[in-house]
Amino acid sequence: MTSQRQSALDRLxxxxxxxxxxxxxNPGDVDSFLRAGxxxxxAAVPAPRVGEDIMRLLRQWRGRMALLFxxxxxxxxxxxxxxxxxxxxxxxxxxxxxxAAxxxxRVPDExxxxxxxxxxxxxxxxxxxYSSDIDPILIFDPDILPRRQRDDPTxxxxxxxxxxxxxLSARTxxxxxxxxxxxxxxxxxxxxxxxxxxxxxxxYESEALAxxxxxxIRSRASAGDRMLxxxxxxxxxxxxxxxxxxxxxLKEIGAMSDRIRDHFAQGQAFGPGFDLKRGRGGIREIExxxxxxxxxxxGRDPSLRVPATVDALxxxAAxGRIEPEVAARLxxxxxVLRRVEHRLQMVEDQQTHSLPTQKAALDCVARLDGKxxxxxxLAAIEPAVIDVGACYDRLVAERAVTxxxxxxxxxxxxxxxxxxxxxxxxxxxxxxxxxxxKLRALRSPAALDALETMLPELVKALGAAPDPDAxxxxxxxxxxxxxxxxxxxxxxxxxxxLARIATRILSLAPTLADALGTRVELIEGLIDQRAFDPxxxxxxxLDEWAPALATLDYERLLDRVRDHVGExxxxxxxxxxxxATDPLVIACGYSDLAEAALAVLADATxxxxxxxxxxxxxxxxxxxxxxxxGGRALTHASDLDLIxxxxxxxLAESDGARPLGATTYYNRLAQRVTAAMSVPTAAGKLxxxxxxxxxxxxxxxxxxxxxxFERYQREEAWTxxxxxxxxxRPVYGSDQARAEVERIIAELLVxxxxxxxxxxxxxxxxxxxxxxxxxxxxxxxxGGPGGLVDLEFAMxxxxxxxxxxxxxxxxxxxxxxKAAGLAPDGVSEAHGLLARMLVMLRLTAPDGEPPxxxxxxxxxxxxxxxxxxxxxxxxxxxxxxxxxxxASIRSQQESEK
Numbered sequence: 057m058t059s060q061r062q063s064a065l066d067r068l069x070x071x072x073x074x075x076x077x078x079x080x081x082n083p084g085d086v087d088s089f090l091r092a093g094x095x096x097x098x099a100a101v102p103a104p105r106v107g108e109d110i111m112r113l114l115r116q117w118r119g120r121m122a123l124l125f126x127x128x129x130x131x132x133x134x135x136x137x138x139x140x141x142x143x144x145x146x147x148x149x150x151x152x153x154x155x156a157a158x159x160x161x162r163v164p165d166e167x168x169x170x171x172x173x174x175x176x177x178x179x180x181x182x183x184x185x186y187s188s189d190i191d192p193i194l195i196f197d198p199d200i201l202p203r204r205q206r207d208d209p210t211x212x213x214x215x216x217x218x219x220x221x222x223x224l225s226a227r228t229x230x231x232x233x234x235x236x237x238x239x240x241x242x243x244x245x246x247x248x249x250x251x252x253x254x255x256x257x258x259x260y261e262s263e264a265l266a267x268x269x270x271x272x273i274r275s276r277a278s279a280g281d282r283m284l285x286x287x288x289x290x291x292x293x294x295x296x297x298x299x300x301x302x303x304x305x306l307k308e309i310g311a312m313s314d315r316i317r318d319h320f321a322q323g324q325a326f327g328p329g330f331d332l333k334r335g336r337g338g339i340r341e342i343e344x345x346x347x348x349x350x351x352x353x354x355g356r357d358p359s360l361r362v363p364a365t366v367d368a369l370x371x372x373a374a375x376g377r378i379e380p381e382v383a384a385r386l387x388x389x390x391x392v393l394r395r396v397e398h399r400l401q402m403v404e405d406q407q408t409h410s411l412p413t414q415k416a417a418l419d420c421v422a423r424l425d426g427k428x429x430x431x432x433x434l435a436a437i438e439p440a441v442i443d444v445g446a447c448y449d450r451l452v453a454e455r456a457v458t459x460x461x462x463x464x465x466x467x468x469x470x471x472x473x474x475x476x477x478x479x480x481x482x483x484x485x486x487x488x489x490x491x492x493x494k495l496r497a498l499r500s501p502a503a504l505d506a507l508e509t510m511l512p513e514l515v516k517a518l519g520a521a522p523d524p525d526a527x528x529x530x531x532x533x534x535x536x537x538x539x540x541x542x543x544x545x546x547x548x549x550x551x552x553x554l555a556r557i558a559t560r561i562l563s564l565a566p567t568l569a570d571a572l573g574t575r576v577e578l579i580e581g582l583i584d585q586r587a588f589d590p591x592x593x594x595x596x597x598l599d600e601w602a603p604a605l606a607t608l609d610y611e612r613l614l615d616r617v618r619d620h621v622g623e624x625x626x627x628x629x630x631x632x633x634x635x636a637t638d639p640l641v642i643a644c645g646y647s648d649l650a651e652a653a654l655a656v657l658a659d660a661t662x663x664x665x666x667x668x669x670x671x672x673x674x675x676x677x678x679x680x681x682x683x684x685x686g687g688r689a690l691t692h693a694s695d696l697d698l699i700x701x702x703x704x705x706x707l708a709e710s711d712g713a714r715p716l717g718a719t720t721y722y723n724r725l726a727q728r729v730t731a732a733m734s735v736p737t738a739a740g741k742l743x744x745x746x747x748x749x750x751x752x753x754x755x756x757x758x759x760x761x762x763x764x765f766e767r768y769q770r771e772e773a774w775t776x777x778x779x780x781x782x783x784x785r786p787v788y789g790s791d792q793a794r795a796e797v798e799r800i801i802a803e804l805l806v807x808x809x810x811x812x813x814x815x816x817x818x819x820x821x822x823x824x825x826x827x828x829x830x831x832x833x834x835x836x837x838x839g840g841p842g843g844l845v846d847l848e849f850a851m852x853x854x855x856x857x858x859x860x861x862x863x864x865x866x867x868x869x870x871x872x873x874k875a876a877g878l879a880p881d882g883v884s885e886a887h888g889l890l891a892r893m894l895v896m897l898r899l900t901a902p903d904g905e906p907p908x909x910x911x912x913x914x915x916x917x918x919x920x921x922x923x924x925x926x927x928x929x930x931x932x933x934x935x936x937x938x939x940x941x942x943a944s945i946r947s948q949q950e951s952e953k
Contacts (some may be wrong), residue, residue: 094128115230151279170201172285175278181363187401236483333409335447389440414833497541506545510691522910639895670712675704679788691808775817842861842935886934
């Protein structure tokens with residue numbers, strides 16, 4: 057067993073960067089696992105308690121548990137069922153801890169009660185993924201919920217629920233605990249995030265839809281006031297388990313079945329890129345196979361009312377509803393597919409279900425699973441996928457009589473075929489579902505009239521997309537998320553150009569498609585042709601926003617800034633999709649946008665903080681940007697790398713009603729600025745903020761004095777930290793404070809250095825990066841030989857060795873080095889090509905996989921090449937240019953030893 061544990065650790069370290077980082081942070085847990093095994097190591101990890109720094113400690117606890125869950129899984133000490141049960145138990149405990157902390161902050165003298173967490177989906181069935189959202193419904197009892205004397209019960213419940221969600225979901229320097237998705241509640245576009253229990257019961261008794269009935273098959277009271285949760289679930293049992301299903305309900309079950317195939321499995325061939333969850337023969341088909349039988353027979357047979365998929369299959373076999381052999385096979389396939397799904401998610405803690413398309417990345421997942429390579433992994437899971445698909449085919453065939461293609465009374469099939477849908481069957485089903493009024497957005501006669509008015513032009517626009525069926529799927533998802541489609545369809549009818557833009561977005565840019573699905577009103581901003589003007593600079597943005605923000609309170613300001621940034625970021629992305637603007641110009645625009653948001657939110661946060669704690673004399677907060685923000689080269693989805701500093705005496709104290717010492721004052725203030733920039737609100741997410749480049753890294757204080765920063769950089773900093781300073785730029789603070797930090801950085805960057813040691817240190821760091829974050833395929837523009845990371849290392853070593861060209865913008869620095877004879881002639885052009893590719897691929901292929909065939913021509917054109925083959929050739933030549941420069945620097949150091 058010891059050898060199995062060591063093997064698990066070795067595979068984890070070599071193939072899962074996320075877990076490798078956790079292992080480095082928690083060596084004691086690794087030692088405990090190796091000595092005593094998973095269960096003993098888990099038992100030694102204490103959960104946080106109320107009253108502690110719950111945000112930080114919950115995230116550290118999650119990291120330790122995630123590491124040990126993975127080791128138990130990889131070593132074989134825990135099977136899939138045990139792992140998913142442990143992950144679910146952890147989620148329950150985390151929700152309880154977050155809810156208790158939220159109650160303690162709001163009503164510190166009361167015990168948490170009157171608010172229940174109802175888990176749906178995989179958490180509801182104790183089958184949580186390794187890296188998964190949770191999908192709860194929150195309910196409260198206004199009669200017993202503790203609240204402040206003047207609080208309205210609903211307002212009090214919403215505040216507690218919002219704080220619980222923030223504690224779990226907010227991404228800090230320590231990561232997050234759980235992503236919480238509350239959109240499965242009734243009418244999420246108009247209802248509060250937590251519902252009065254009687255109103256929820258009334259809804260499920262009278263209005264709920266077929267998919268909601270299916271969702272509650274896997275439900276339980278998982279956290280909070282469990283007695284309240286059990287009472288709620290008991291009250292809606294007749295809704296979940298109906299003794300008889302009428303013809304309409306059977307057709308709705310059939311429609312859900314069809315949508316699984318049509319929306320997710322269409323065109324999915326098994327192999328690299330296969331979606332283990334939604335592909336034909338994937339996990340969802342096993343789950344739905346069980347749920348369909350449960351919906352049909354569970355109303356009369358209570359033995360079938362079990363939430364877990366494998367348990368449900370066994371119960372169905374025992375009741376004679378499916379063959380025992382089929383149940384056994386599907387249960388085995390379920391374990392195989394879930395195990396590999398966990399491996400995918402262990403690599404970088406991403407909620408992904410698709411096998412990588414790149415050979416190197418697929419091999420990495422295979423080795424994590426103990427296989428020789430990607431081919432061996434595919435061979436191991438292909439039989440399961442084939443058999444699941446065959447079982448599901450038989451299920452579909454059994455109910456084909458009620459789920460055939462809709463009648464084509466208006467010649468729609470011919471219109472679809474003419475427009476480009478070949479064959480038109482899936483599109484016919486989707487449009488028939490729209491016309492049926494099943495979607496919330498299309499329930500009213502007015503909405504259906506708007507649809508019919510727009511439908512001919514919409515079919516043409518969708519059919520003209522490079523992949524009509526995929527574009528229709530994304531459009532359907534967009535419509536399904538709307539509270540009403542009336543205005544949306546009227547807008548498209550009045551502005552046909554917007555329909556063409558929308559289909560282009562849905563075809564080519566998944567990032568923008570997701571944004572549009574969340575906020576469909578973003579499309580309205582494109583009516584104004586100024587949306588296609590060159591990006592505004594920071595000063596212009598602040599002038600534009602000022603009138604609308606001047607009178608808002610803090611919470612509304614957070615939402616409005618997110619609205620403004622989302623609109624601009626979307627418009628900039630559309631400019632890229634339209635081929636209207638150079639990607640490097642847009643990258644600069646993204647950066648100015650982030651700076652403007654930081655300026656507004658930092659000012660507002662400081663004002664709020666000063667109201668409570670006063671000011672510290674002759675002192676201020678200063679924000680230093682590094683990385684892409686420092687170099688004014690953000691992509692659509694870049695993190696913000698920030699360092700917080702403060703000026704003045706660290707022994708000083710604030711002058712407010714609740715005074716704080718300077719260090720505590722600025723650390724709390726910086727935490728609030730980070731939250732203002734990163735915590736999701738009702739208006740969505742803004743930016744992820746990474747503060748790990750600060751002195752002492754994640755182990756050091758969040759904020760230090762400017763003097764401490766200078767002392768650390770002069771006396772303790774590693775070479776790579778000075779390399780990072782080459783892209784440092786003060787982005788918040790007074791002119792005087794900015795000038796002072798610029799002076800310090802300038803002096804640090806011209807300190808004489810031993811060239812040989814400089815190169816050796818840089819080469820060692822580059823090797824560590826390559827080990828812990830291997831390139832994800834040939835189109836990993838940053839990683840791999842000759843990528844942007846190699847370029848930055850070569851450039852930064854040259855800058856530090858020569859003491860010249862210390863411009864944080866890479867393009868400007870390279871031009872300076874080239875003029876000084878310190879960089880090869882072709883390296884600036886190589887950087888320009890790769891930088892443009894990075895901006896475009898972040899938009900068109902955000903998961904790191906190659907762009908779709910439809911998007912490749914767009915990427916090539918925006919990078920100045922006539923087609924995709926020419927772009928790949930130019931890409932290879934650019935990498936060769938950069939690799940040779942970096943190799944020459946390293947070889948020069950070797951020759952001088």
